[in-house]
Amino acid sequence: MKIEGNHYAIIYNADTTTLSCQGSFRLYSGEEYNSITDLLHTVAAQKPVMLTLNLRHLQFLNSLGINMLYKLVIYVRDYRASRLVVQGKPYNFWQEKLMLNFQRLMPDIVIHWNGAQ
Amino acid sequence: MPSTTQIFGHFIEPHDAQDALGLTFSSLQLPLHSRWLNNSTSAHFVATYCSTFFPIHSQSAQWSRPEIHEIVNYITNELLDNAVKYGWASPHAPLLTTLQLGVFPDVIRLYVGNPIHPRIVGSFQEYVHRLLTNDPSALYFEQMERNASDGVHVSRLGLLSMLHDYHAQLAWKFGAPEPPEESLSVTTMVQLSRTRAQEGTGESMAIF
Numbered sequence: 424m425k426i427e428g429n430h431y432a433i434i435y436n437a438d439t440t441t442l443s444c445q446g447s448f449r450l451y452s453g454e455e456y457n458s459i460t461d462l463l464h465t466v467a468a469q470k471p472v473m474l475t476l477n478l479r480h481l482q483f484l485n486s487l488g489i490n491m492l493y494k495l496v497i498y499v500r501d502y503r504a505s506r507l508v509v510q511g512k513p514y515n516f517w518q519e520k521l522m523l524n525f526q527r528l529m530p531d532i533v534i535h536w537n538g539a540q
Numbered sequence: 541m542p543s544t545t546q547i548f549g550h551f552i553e554p555h556d557a558q559d560a561l562g563l564t565f566s567s568l569q570l571p572l573h574s575r576w577l578n579n580s581t582s583a584h585f586v587a588t589y590c591s592t593f594f595p596i597h598s599q600s601a602q603w604s605r606p607e608i609h610e611i612v613n614y615i616t617n618e619l620l621d622n623a624v625k626y627g628w629a630s631p632h633a634p635l636l637t638t639l640q641l642g643v644f645p646d647v648i649r650l651y652v653g654n655p656i657h658p659r660i661v662g663s664f665q666e667y668v669h670r671l672l673t674n675d676p677s678a679l680y681f682e683q684m685e686r687n688a689s690d691g692v693h694v695s696r697l698g699l700l701s702m703l704h705d706y707h708a709q710l711a712w713k714f715g716a717p718e719p720p721e722e723s724l725s726v727t728t729m730v731q732l733s734r735t736r737a738q739e740g741t742g743e744s745m746a747i748f
Contacts, residue, residue, distance in 0.1 A: 452693035485621065487694075487697075493687070516610050517611075520705040524705070528684065
C-alpha cells in the first residue's frame with residue numbers, strides 16, 4: 424500500500440509489517456487527509472504481531488501531519504493486538520517531542536533511534 | 541460586539557528588538573490552497589533569519605541553531621496556515637496577513653495578524669479563553685483522543701502543540717470592528733523563552 428503526495432510518501436510493506444513515512448507532510452484537509460487516515464486504519468486493522476513505524480526519513484510534519492501519527496498510535500493501541508515499534512531520526516529535536524507524546528498515548532510503545540535498541 | 545480592542549493573555553506589543561523582521565502578504569485572487577502551499581517558503585525564510593541572528597550562548601548544552609530553525613519553522617508555518625484557514629476579507633478587497641518577528645537576547649516573539657469574519661469572533665474568543673485557563677497538556681491529549689474517534693479534517697492541535705511541546709506563551713489582540721462588514725483584525729503572539737521553569741520542580745529548563 425502506498426500514498427504519494429506533494430513532497431511526501433507513506434509506504435506500507437506487508438511482508439515486514441513496516442509503515443514508512445517519508446518527506447514533508449504539510450497536509451491540507453479533505454480528500455488527501457481521508458486517503459491517509461484510511462490507509463492508517465487499514466494497516467492497524469490488520470493487527471500484525473509487530474508493526475514498525477519508520478520515521479527515519481521524515482523531514483517535517485505540520486499539525487495535521489502530527490495528528491495523522493497520533494491517530495495511528497491510538498488505532499494500534501485500541502486494537503490491543505500489535506506491538507508498536509517506532510524508528511526515529513536521531514538528533515531531531517521535534518521527533519524527540521513526538522516520541523514523548525507517543526509514549527504517553529501508548530506506554531508500551533518501543534522507540535528506536537537509528538535502529539539501535 | 542465590543543467596539544474597542546480586546547486582549548487575551550499577556551500580549552506584548554512589538555517593540556524595538558535586537559533583530560526584527562516584518563512581512564505583509566496581500567492576496568486578492570489567489571486560491572486558498574495556493575496560499576497554503578506558499579506558507580512553507582515563508583516559514584522557512586523566517587526560521588532561517590531567526591536562527592541566524594539569535595544569540596547562541598556557548599555555555600548552554602541545549603542551544604543550537606538547527607533547533608531554533610525547527611521550532612520557528614513549525615510555529616510560523618502553523619500561524620500562517622491558521623491565517624489562511626480563518627482569514628477573511630470582504631469581496632474585491634485584498635486579504636492582508638502580517639507577520640512580525642522580534643529577536644531578543646532571551647526571547648523570540650512571533651506575531652501573525654489577519655482580519656476575521658465577525659461571525660467567528662465569539663467562538664474563537666471562547667477557544668482562546670479555554671487555552672489560556674486550562675492545563676495545555678490535558679487539552680492536548682484530550683484533543684488527540686477526540687480526533688481519533690470523530691474523523692473530522694481539522695486537528696485543532698497547532699496552538700496546543702506550541703503550548704505543550706514548545707512551552708510557548710500565547711496571547712491575542714482583537715481589534716475593533718471595522719465597517720462596512722464589521723471584520724476584526726486579530727493578532728496572535730507566540731513567545732518562546734530561552735528558559736522556562738519546569739512544572740513542579742522550580743528548575744529552569746533551556747528550551748533552545
